[in-house]
Amino acid sequence: MPIADCHPLKPSRSIDLKAGEPINGYKGIPTGENRQLLSLRMAICQALYEEMKRDETIYVMGEEVAEYNGAYKVTKGLLDAFGPKRVIDSPITENGFTGLAVGAAMTGLRPVIEFMSWNFSLVAFDQIISNASKMCYMTGGMFPIPLVMRGPNGAGPRVSSQHSHAVEALYAHFPGLIVVSPSTPYDAKGLMKTALRQNNPVCFLENEMVYNLEQEIPTAEYLVPFGVADRKREGRDCTIVAVSRSVHWALEAAEQLAKEGIECEVIDPRTVKPLDIGAIVESVKKTHRCVVVEECYRTGGLGAEIAAQLMELAFDELDAPVGRVTTTENPMPYAANLEHETLPKPHRIIAAVKAACYR
Amino acid sequence: MTAAVQPDHWVRPDPVQVRDEIGRDRLLGMFRKMLLIREFEERAELAYKAKKIAGFLHLYIGQEAVATGFFDHLSPGRDATVTTYRCHAQGLLSGLNPDELMAELYGKATGNVKGKGGSMHFFSKEKSFLGGHGIVGGQVPVGIGAAFSAKYRGTGGVSVTFLGDGAVPQGTFHESLNMAGLWGLPAIVVIENNQYGMGTACHRAVAVADMAALKAPGYGVEAITFDGLDLFASWKAGQRAVAIARANKPVLVEAKTYRYRGHSVSDAGLYRSKDEVERYKALDPIERVQTSLLEAGWLTDDAATTEREAVVERVRAALDFAERSPEPDLSELTRHVYAE
Ligand SMILES: Cc1ncc(C[n+]2csc(CCOP(=O)(O)OP(=O)(O)O)c2C)c(N)n1
Numbered sequence: 050m051p052i053a054d055c056h057p058l059k060p061s062r063s064i065d066l067k068a069g070e071p072i073n074g075y076k077g078i079p080t081g082e083n084r085q086l087l088s089l090r091m092a093i094c095q096a097l098y099e100e101m102k103r104d105e106t107i108y109v110m111g112e113e114v115a116e117y118n119g120a121y122k123v124t125k126g127l128l129d130a131f132g133p134k135r136v137i138d139s140p141i142t143e144n145g146f147t148g149l150a151v152g153a154a155m156t157g158l159r160p161v162i163e164f165m166s167w168n169f170s171l172v173a174f175d176q177i178i179s180n181a182s183k184m185c186y187m188t189g190g191m192f193p194i195p196l197v198m199r200g201p202n203g204a205g206p207r208v209s210s211q212h213s214h215a216v217e218a219l220y221a222h223f224p225g226l227i228v229v230s231p232s233t234p235y236d237a238k239g240l241m242k243t244a245l246r247q248n249n250p251v252c253f254l255e256n257e258m259v260y261n262l263e264q265e266i267p268t269a270e271y272l273v274p275f276g277v278a279d280r281k282r283e284g285r286d287c288t289i290v291a292v293s294r295s296v297h298w299a300l301e302a303a304e305q306l307a308k309e310g311i312e313c314e315v316i317d318p319r320t321v322k323p324l325d326i327g328a329i330v331e332s333v334k335k336t337h338r339c340v341v342v343e344e345c346y347r348t349g350g351l352g353a354e355i356a357a358q359l360m361e362l363a364f365d366e367l368d369a370p371v372g373r374v375t376t377t378e379n380p381m382p383y384a385a386n387l388e389h390e391t392l393p394k395p396h397r398i399i400a401a402v403k404a405a406c407y408r
Numbered sequence: 409m410t411a412a413v414q415p416d417h418w419v420r421p422d423p424v425q426v427r428d429e430i431g432r433d434r435l436l437g438m439f440r441k442m443l444l445i446r447e448f449e450e451r452a453e454l455a456y457k458a459k460k461i462a463g464f465l466h467l468y469i470g471q472e473a474v475a476t477g478f479f480d481h482l483s484p485g486r487d488a489t490v491t492t493y494r495c496h497a498q499g500l501l502s503g504l505n506p507d508e509l510m511a512e513l514y515g516k517a518t519g520n521v522k523g524k525g526g527s528m529h530f531f532s533k534e535k536s537f538l539g540g541h542g543i544v545g546g547q548v549p550v551g552i553g554a555a556f557s558a559k560y561r562g563t564g565g566v567s568v569t570f571l572g573d574g575a576v577p578q579g580t581f582h583e584s585l586n587m588a589g590l591w592g593l594p595a596i597v598v599i600e601n602n603q604y605g606m607g608t609a610c611h612r613a614v615a616v617a618d619m620a621a622l623k624a625p626g627y628g629v630e631a632i633t634f635d636g637l638d639l640f641a642s643w644k645a646g647q648r649a650v651a652i653a654r655a656n657k658p659v660l661v662e663a664k665t666y667r668y669r670g671h672s673v674s675d676a677g678l679y680r681s682k683d684e685v686e687r688y689k690a691l692d693p694i695e696r697v698q699t700s701l702l703e704a705g706w707l708t709d710d711a712a713t714t715e716r717e718a719v720v721e722r723v724r725a726a727l728d729f730a731e732r733s734p735e736p737d738l739s740e741l742t743r744h745v746y747a748e
């Protein structure tokens with residue numbers, strides 16, 4: 050399993066930058082020979098920029114993506130670089146611009162659409178499921194849909210019920226869709242470039258809470274393939290599987306558990322579909338325990354799927370039931386204390402790992 | 409304009425005439441409510457900056473005349489209302505207690521929805537206030553549903569659905585108006601055109617200006633347009649709309665208004681000029697009502713000061729209540745996922 054050559058995250062800001070201030074746009078900050086500092090939001094922007102330079106059929110459309118530079122500034126600078134023909138502010142009309150993208154993809158373009166957040170993709174659910182996910186199959190392969198749908202996913206800070214959905218399991222349910230959910234700038238850039246060079250509809254799930262995460266990455270071009278997991282931490286006692294923001298909760302939990310003598314291995318599948326179950330099995334063969342951490346609900350979530358596959362593929366390797374730390378089965382409440390208990394935060398991960406280790 | 413446009417869609421009444429029609433007590437009542445809404449939100453904004461309130465906080469400051477003029481013709485409970493995430497005014501105008509609304513902003517157990525909703529989700533069953541909604545366009549069919557229900561149950565009630573200009577492009581808006589027109593529902597749909605949907609100027613998102621006038625004929629509903637910064641125009645527009653709707657005819661209304669604050673508290677506002685904001689601030693709907701009350705001799709400067717002090721006191725009490733209230737019990741986490 051490849052480990053990206055760019056750990057650790059968050060290098061010290063030795064360069065001339067104000068600490069805490071978000072860095073935006075597609076121009077990385079040079080840090081040395083062939084190295085640059087990027088935030089996760091910039092990594093996506095840079096991938097878009099590079100691929101738009103390469104491929105004129107790519108356009109970007111969504112609410113506030115152009116003049117406002119994106120509600121979360123992920124598309125900052127793209128309007129200036131590519132002009133209003135290719136970077137387009139849409140009305141608030143998700144079902145409309147998603148369907149439009151399907152039509153454009155069927156006629157030679159490679160659309161990138163931004164959902165201001167994936168919560169609003171539910172307005173476009175019909176176009177994503179009934180059209181984008183099935184078009185290739187139901188046309189006997191005549192109409193593949195090269196489409197990237199992207200935006201922040203999962204709970205934002207205290208935005209309550211209607212603004213806190215995590216949709217990875219939901220969209221992974223449907224054949225025909227690819228579901229990507231990066232946790233680091235390195236992965237985000239490489240995965241976005243892959244997404245823009247293949248011919249299937251991709252749900253590219255970002256997370257507001259990690260947009261500011263910074264990392265030193267190569268300036269040279271690289272791609273991160275779909276379906277290949279990355280080990281974000283090595284350990285022998287328990288495997289933790291997580292994507293996106295949950296990776297960082299898992300790493301935090303792992304650090305605390307290490308102080309108590311429990312060494313966790315954190316596996317980040319990076320793409321939920323296709324899922325690199327092989328990498329998870331390989332890790333479980335070493336640790337014999339597994340806890341899945343996710344922002345989805347328990348019923349039909351990623352943990353349910355991974356537990357089932359581990360039972361099929363590694364039944365004899367498991368020394369404990371697969372643990373699941375998910376969002377609790379309620380809409381996101383607003384109150385701070387209730388929100389804290391709803392999310393799969395480190396305190397809950399620690400408890401689940403200890404249970405798996407019978408500690 | 410096309411031939412299909414009703415020429416009399418503009419409601420532009422003479423303010424003095426309307427003032428006399430409204431009368432002293434009723435106008436003073438609306439003035440107090442607008443003051444309360446303004447004070448409630450200005451204090452909420454400060455509390456947000458002091459990190460007492462989190463998430464999104466969308467302020468109605470500048471738009472108070474729109475909801476105030478319409479609510480004055482409604483009897484909450486019989487008549488239903490529904491709006492967007494910008495819902496503080498509608499909550500207060502429904503007659504909800506400022507204590508429970510402020511406590512909701514603080515995420516406390518004593519909040520309007522037990523601390524589960526926050527700023528975007530005020531509701532009241534008793535007042536048929538069907539809430540503040542977070543998804544742009546999501547509340548519009550819900551409002552039509554309340555009109556359907558009123559007609560079905562024969563209550564004589566109407567529904568008023570508020571939405572922003574930015575929601576007009578959503579499919580739900582068009583689906584809703586067609587149903588309302590098709591089935592003759594007692595539905596009033598009010599577009600609060602504050603000229604921006606987040607950072608997008610209205611003309612960059614909607615293909616036509618005068619949205620009510622141009623779209624209403626296509627759905628077989630009546631159209632009304634008015635200056636939303638003017639309480640007297642709003643009151644007359646509301647009066648006309650409610651009269652039409654009570655006769656089971658739907659109405660599409662456009663209020664031309666303005667929001668003085670950012671989209672939400674965290675908006676830097678780079679998409680519009682300071683000048684523009686100042687121009688609209690000079691038309692402050694509350695100041696204009698106060699001026700009119702003074703002119704009529706229905707209010708003195710001293711009395712105006714007393715009125716303002718009263719709302720300051722009321723909101724201070726609400727803040728105090730919110731501050732002192734407990735957080736929800738953790739047992740609330742999975743309660744109410746299903747009906748009890
Ligand atoms: C379906 C959906 N898409 C996007 C958003 C994000 N969003 C929230 S408010 C808003 C602008 C709405 O503008 P408008 O309807 O004019 O209402 P205003 O905020 O001006 O009152 C947007 C894009 C959302 N909440 N729901």
Ligand SMILES: [Mg+2]
Pocket residue numbers: 572573574600601602603604605606
């Ligand atoms: Mg607006």
